[in-house]
Amino acid sequence: MSNIAKLQKVGDSTFGRIEKINSELLTMTYGSLVTQLLRDFEDTDAVNKQLEKMGHKIGVRLIEEYMAKSNPSAGSCKEFKDTAEAIAKVGFKMFLGFNAQVTSWNQEQTQFSLVFQENPLNDFVELPERLKTEGLFYSNLLCGVIRGALEMVQMRVECIFVKCPLRGDDVSEIKVTLIDYLKEIVLEDE
Amino acid sequence: MSNPAKQRTEVAASTLELLHSEMVEYTTNDSKYSSHKEKAYTVLEDMGFKVGIRLGERLTRDKGRFADNLDTIKFICKDFWSECFKKNVDNLKTNHKGTYVLHDSKFTYLTRLSLSTPEETANAAKNHVVFSCGIIRGCLSSLGVEAFVTAEINALPSVLFKVIEISRQ
Amino acid sequence: MNVCCICVVGKSNNPLYLRVFQTLEEEPALKFHYIAHTALDIIEEKVASRKNTTNSADTNLGLLFPTEVYKIYGFITSSKTKIILIGDETEVKDSEVKNFFQKLHKILVDSLSNPFYEYNQQIESPHFEQQVQGLVDNFSSNKSLQKKPSGFKTRNNQSMGSMAFLPTNANI
Numbered sequence: 001m002s003n004i005a006k007l008q009k010v011g012d013s014t015f016g017r018i019e020k021i022n023s024e025l026l027t028m029t030y031g032s033l034v035t036q037l038l039r040d041f042e043d044t045d046a047v048n049k050q051l052e053k054m055g056h057k058i059g060v061r062l063i064e065e066y067m068a069k070s071n072p073s074a075g076s077c078k079e080f081k082d083t084a085e086a087i088a089k090v091g092f093k094m095f096l097g098f099n100a101q102v103t104s105w106n107q108e109q110t111q112f113s114l115v116f117q118e119n120p121l122n123d124f125v126e127l128p129e130r131l132k133t134e135g136l137f138y139s140n141l142l143c144g145v146i147r148g149a150l151e152m153v154q155m156r157v158e159c160i161f162v163k164c165p166l167r168g169d170d171v172s173e174i175k176v177t178l179i180d181y182l183k184e185i186v187l188e189d190e
Numbered sequence: 191m192s193n194p195a196k197q198r199t200e201v202a203a204s205t206l207e208l209l210h211s212e213m214v215e216y217t218t219n220d221s222k223y224s225s226h227k228e229k230a231y232t233v234l235e236d237m238g239f240k241v242g243i244r245l246g247e248r249l250t251r252d253k254g255r256f257a258d259n260l261d262t263i264k265f266i267c268k269d270f271w272s273e274c275f276k277k278n279v280d281n282l283k284t285n286h287k288g289t290y291v292l293h294d295s296k297f298t299y300l301t302r303l304s305l306s307t308p309e310e311t312a313n314a315a316k317n318h319v320v321f322s323c324g325i326i327r328g329c330l331s332s333l334g335v336e337a338f339v340t341a342e343i344n345a346l347p348s349v350l351f352k353v354i355e356i357s358r359q
Numbered sequence: 360m361n362v363c364c365i366c367v368v369g370k371s372n373n374p375l376y377l378r379v380f381q382t383l384e385e386e387p388a389l390k391f392h393y394i395a396h397t398a399l400d401i402i403e404e405k406v407a408s409r410k411n412t413t414n415s416a417d418t419n420l421g422l423l424f425p426t427e428v429y430k431i432y433g434f435i436t437s438s439k440t441k442i443i444l445i446g447d448e449t450e451v452k453d454s455e456v457k458n459f460f461q462k463l464h465k466i467l468v469d470s471l472s473n474p475f476y477e478y479n480q481q482i483e484s485p486h487f488e489q490q491v492q493g494l495v496d497n498f499s500s501n502k503s504l505q506k507k508p509s510g511f512k513t514r515n516n517q518s519m520g521s522m523a524f525l526p527t528n529a530n531i
Contacts, residue, residue, distance in 0.1 A: 020200040022273050024472075028244050029206060031474025032237040033213055040221060054216060058208045065204055095205045120201055124472035126486050141209075243478050247468045250437035254416035332438045334370060 055144020242328020
C-alpha cells in the first residue's frame with residue numbers, strides 16, 4: 001500500500017472513531033466570529049491577520065489531539081514531504097471530515113499546495129463584493145491552524161490562501177512554505 | 191456558496207470546542223472589549239445569538255410548527271440540546287408562568303476545564319457558558335419566544351440555564 | 360399552474376422578498392401588494408382556527424383564496440415566516456404546491472444561514488434569486504403542455520421594490 005493510501009486509511013479510521021457533531025454548528029459559529037471581527041477591525045487585512053492568529057493558537061493545541069488519536073507512527077511528521085500528506089489525509093479528515101490533495105511541490109521540496117473542494121467553514125456563505133475587493137480570505141483561520149500545528153513538530157512554515165471559491169475560484173488552495181526547522185524545545189515535566 | 195444542497199455532514203466535536211475556546215479567549219482577553227467584562231460578554235452572547243437564530247430555522251425545517259411555548263422549550267431540551275451540546279437536558283422545570291429552568295448535569299463546554307486555582311476555574315467556567323446562553327436565546331427567538339437566558343454554575347460541570355420569557359403569547 | 364408572484368414575509372409581517380414572474384392584469388404592483396396584504400390576514404385566521412387541532416403543526420396552509428384571475432396559496436414556518444404564492448388558474452395538485460413550498464423553504468433557510476445576511480431584513484442575495492428562478496422554471500415547465508389563459512402577459516425578473524405598506528402590527 002502506498003504511503004498516501006495508508007495515511008488516508010488512518011484519517012478515515014480516526015474520523016470514524018472520534019466524537020462528531022453536525023458540521024452546520026461549526027459553520028454557523030465560524031460565520032458569527034468572522035462577521036464580529038469585521039465589526040471589530042477597521043480594515044479587512046487586519047481581519048485576515050486576526051483569523052490567522054486565532055488559528056495559530058488552535059493549531060498549537062490541536063496537535064496534542066492529533067498525536068493522541070491518530071496513531072502518529074503512521075502519520076509521521078519527520079520529513080516535510082510526509083508531513084504534507086499527513087496534514088492533507090489525516091489532519092483535514094480528522095478535524096474537518098474531508099481530505100485535501102497535496103500538489104505543486106517546488107524543486108527544493110520546501111513548498112507545496114493543499115487543494116480542496118469541500119470546506120464546511122464556507123457553507124452557505126455569500127461574500128459581499130466589497131470584501132472580495134478588499135481581499136478577505138474568509139477561511140484564513142485554517143492557515144493559522146496549519147502554522148501552529150507544524151510549529152509544535154519543530155517546523156516553521158508560512159501559510160497563505162491563494163484560491164477561494166467564495167471569491168470565484170474553482171477550488172480552495174493554501175500554499176505552505178517551509179522556512180526552517182526549529183530546535184527541539186525541552187518542556188518541563190508537569 | 192459551496193455545496194449548499196449536500197446531505198448532513200459531520201466534523202470533529204473537538205474542532206468546534208477549540209474554536210469556541212478561542213472565541214472566548216478573544217472576547218474576554220484579547221479584544222478591545224476585554225477591559226470591560228460586561229461588554230465582552232455582550233459581544234460573545236451576541237455571536238451565540240446569531241448562531242441560534244440560524245440554527246432555529248435549520249433544525250426545525252422538517253418539524254412543522256410548535257403548538258405553544260412549552261412545546262418549543264421541549265424541542266430546545268431535546269433535539270436542539272443534543273445537536274449543540276451532545277446530550278439531552280437532564281431536567282426541565284417550569285412555573286407555568288413563563289420561567290423555565292433547564293438543568294444539564296454535564297455541560298459539554300465545561301467538562302474539560304481545569305485551571306490552576308479554583309478562582310481561575312470558576313472564572314473560566316463563567317466565560318464558557320455565555321456563548322451558549324446566546325445560542326439558546328437566538329434559537330428561542332427564531333421560534334417566536336423572546337426570552338432572557340442566564341446560566342448558573344454551582345458545581346462543575348453542572349449548569350442551570352434559566353429562561354425567562356419577555357412576552358407571553 | 361404558472362407562478363405569477365412569490366412573496367416572503369417575516370415574523371413581524373415585515374417584507375423579506377417579493378418578486379413578480381408574470382402578470383395577468385394591469386397595475387400589477389398595486390394588485391400584488393393588495394393580494395399579499397389580504398393573504399396575511401387569511402393566514403392569521405387559518406393559523407388561529409387550526410390551533411389545538413390535529414393540523415396545528417402543518418406548515419402548508421393550502422389555498423388561501425382565489426381572485427378572478429389568480430389563486431393564492433400560503434405557507435408558514437416554525438419561525439413564523441410566511442410564504443405567499445400567487446399563481447394563475449391552471450389546474451394544479453395540492454401535493455405539487457406543497458412540494459414547491461417545501462423546496463422554496465429549504466432555499467430560504469439556506470439563504471438565511473449566510474452569515475452576511477442581516478436577520479429579518481430584505482433578502483437581496485443573487486444566489487437566492489437564481490435558486491428561486493430555477494425552482495419556478497422547473498415548476499412551470501412541468502405544466503408547459505397546459506394552455507395558457509387568454510390575455511396572458513409575461514414580465515420576467517421584475518422586482519417590486521419596497522413593500523412598506525404591509526401591516527406590521529398583526530400578530531400571527
